[in-house]
Amino acid sequence: MMIHKLKKFDERQIARIKEKTLVMIGDCDKIAYSPEVVKMFEEHGINHHIIKDTGHAINHEQAKFVNAEMIKFLS
Numbered sequence: 001m002m003i004h005k006l007k008k009f010d011e012r013q014i015a016r017i018k019e020k021t022l023v024m025i026g027d028c029d030k031i032a033y034s035p036e037v038v039k040m041f042e043e044h045g046i047n048h049h050i051i052k053d054t055g056h057a058i059n060h061e062q063a064k065f066v067n068a069e070m071i072k073f074l075s
């Protein structure tokens with residue numbers, strides 16, 4: 001595992017993906033979680049869930065929640 005370099009999207013790019021996006025991040029994820037990232041999701045109205053006591057292996061740590069949210073989002 002390594003730190004991922006983030007690419008910033010411009011307003012037009014965000015507008016194109018916003019309605020098609022569901023982001024789930026564990027609050028203990030050392031790679032993806034930061035208050036700045038959450039602030040960006042909120043500022044742009046991006047559908048997101050920050051899941052307590054969960055790390056980077058979110059789909060293993062919280063499988064039932066992740067699966068239910070994905071099904072609900074895609075329905």
